[in-house]
Amino acid sequence: MTLFEKLAGNFENLIAKGTLKLGDKMPSIRTVSKEYGVSKNTVIQAYLLLESRSCIVSRPQVGFFVCLKEDQRLPMPQASSPSINGAPGKEDGLIGKVFSNFVNKSITQMSLSVPDESFFPVARLNKCLQTATKTLAAGGTGYDDIQGNLRLRKNVSKWSFTWGGNLGADELVTTSGAMHAISLAFMALTKPGDRIGVESPVYFGILQLAKNMGLKVVELPTDPEFGVLPQDLEELIGEIDICLLVSNFNNPLGSCMPDENKKSVVELLTRYNVPLIEDDLYGDVYFGASRPKPCKAFDTEGMVLWCGSVSKTLAPGYRVGWMAPGKFIKSILKLKLFHSISSTTVTQEAIGLFLENDYYEKHLRQLRATLYSNSLHFIRAIADYFPKGTKISRPQGGFVLWVELDKKWDTGKLFDKVLSRGISIAPGRMFTLQSQFHNCLRLNYGLPWTDKLEQELKLLGQILKE
Template sequence: MSKDFLYNEIANGIARQISNGILQPGDKLPSVRSLCHEHGISMNTAKRVFLELEAQSFIDAKPQSGYYVSKRSYTKLPLPEVSRPSSRANDNEPDELISKVYANMGDENLTLFSISAPSGDLLPLAKLKKEILQATRELREGGTAYEPLQGNLKLRRMVAIRSLTWGGNLHEDDLITTNGAINAVSLCLMALGKPGDTIAMESPCYPGTLQLAISLGFKVLELPTHPITGLEIDALKKAIPKINLCLLVPNFNTPLGSCMPDEHKKEIVALLAKHDIPLIEDDIYGDLYFGTQRPKCCKSFDKEGKVLWCSSISKTLAPGYRVGWVAPGRYKEQLLKIKLIHSISSASIIQESVANFLKTGKYENHIRQLRRTLHDNYLHYAHAIAQYFPEGTKTSRPQGGLAIWIELSKEINTKHLYELAIKQRISIAPGRIFTLQNQFENCIRICIGLPWSDEIRSKLKQLGNLTKKL
């Protein structure tokens, strides 16, 4: 293990203990010598750990005494309010603002807090390249032939095996591969609904899903959502007579990062099944949990085949590979028909390489480290936001995923903040793009998928200072 990696691991571990309240303000930390002995590191590495924690305001040095947890150290900011969208379906899409934000995608000259994806620095790029070369050798005709309509068998088999971790108990024949999760959701919408139908979603919600629904002619009914527990069930019950479909992201949805409790998932599945309303479940963030166990999915409680479970590797392994899948339950034949019309086949080489990556155990090793890094990032980002943003700022407390939702005072318009930030080469996602209604104008989403560094801290400080000016 490199010295840099080891020093970061130790510093992040202590930061986690402080942030989680295990170490309290005023507690004395082990001495430099004790840290050396405990972790088998040099005096210089131990001193570097303490200097980094001191620079982050996690600890204070007292001459002739040692290091203590700072009384100014990170404290959790208040939670954002439960969303209260209008009870009427809407289609007021902020198209121009969405286009502005996503036009920045891939711009290496910007700090992209706006794009919810892990940085390439956090991905196993060299290993993926080897898998692609191996796939070209193994596949019939070097991967140039069409895949079966249902998709790569090995990939479907590996996804089915991994479903056991969340109680899915899927079979390879239950799955259809797609070109990413948004393509899976798109196939579901086209197979199940028609223009004029009303679809219920969380609020706030991923802009791409909102755009997709509107483009297909759906009316979108946004429902109140709690920043910790997700969709408010009572609101869904009241909406039942108005809706034809439901689309939810129960596990670490963007932008809130909320995770619906298992009992809520079970209740929602039973409620929708009772009224014969299909549920499209987007589980794209499910593997990015910060706790000790992967959360279950709504599909885990599906007894009648009315939950269409969608996911992909876009947020965990390779955003640009566009590899996804769907377990459509009783709607399998409808989806295959739509896929035949719109896609015919998926990319053979890419699917085979991802399947091999899953099969060899490389994915589990990678995702374990990615979860740890993202959790550490979250703690650092949250600490910086508490330190640099104006008084009255509220933040979500994601239990997984890639985002922090920031709610600012009502007089701040984050469309204006976006324009100021982009001039300083910082791209943010204004809250208005996560809704079809006139709400969240004082909110932003920050992606935590960029590796923590002095530069990221500096950019968050710049952003905080811009916010204070507004």
């Protein structure tokens, strides 16, 4: 046995005994080399061997993490199969119930779809806010340009190069978060009775907004790994007037459409003159080697309204978002003016400054590593504690997991049960307007990983086993 094989065996033991747990970051090459008195090259060879055995996984620019052996993995849920003219499920007040506990700090909020505040670069943002009051005329008290803060638009434009985007600042409109962008897009493109195609399951806010505006929601079959498949969309193209996709790390599934699917989908929709609203607010939080492209990257005719924000990566409370509305920009600008005049000047400038100073990439690198590690911790804990037969999604980005329990479960009732134990989960039925997903739930793993959290997942598992 060579030295590096011995070293690898050593680590494999530590993993087997649970000293190194799923999701833990492996010690750095330099540390191991020092500790074990071996060359760095030996450590690298050992790590590569462990990777080939699926014991650890490397994340570019971050390091190696303990990962799941294939045989330990829980299965993934099947692709969803909503009915096309599905009868709406009955109004159950679930969303109100979940949101009413939203600000309660004593509850572990696994139900929210935002990373914990402790992951945000608060000191740096405070500083940017302070600088913004100096760089702006009259401290930012004046109305902003209707199209939005120029520094922010310039930097979002620059940032779009990370996915090969080539957006000019004049193609972007700032908004008060991504939901505001979607709301503007709905107002610009739809009238009551129009049919909108969306993933199923999908973020409940989108469903509620569409329903509230009198749209007919067409839920599309959605794969937990690849999102909406082009062939499924093609089959249903006659049923929809407009489409909305969370193309990268869909909330709640974590699915990500492959590039070639995105291209096919944009071509298909363009051919049928169906505008695509793309909610890409999780795209920057990827676990792979590079940022997945949005559908917008394949948009040649201005049919894609690309929407983003910093609400999931920096500061939801700043209400800073944007959209590149393609050929619909004029109506979007008009609507923004009519409904709210302009966005908050000072927080837009602060985020513009944050992006301009390259703080964003550094922050994201850290955030991605933490979230990736957390996702593995959660998957391992669920595999350890939840009943057999549980299925979970495998998000390659974002911070939410989709869990499918045995058919007998009603997660609406489970919500009440676990809330009384200080844990909040998001029941599956929130993410559909039809009567489905009653045995599913969404968990937010964007929380600091602690023993308490592990114990709470254990408790969840115990309740499920009772």
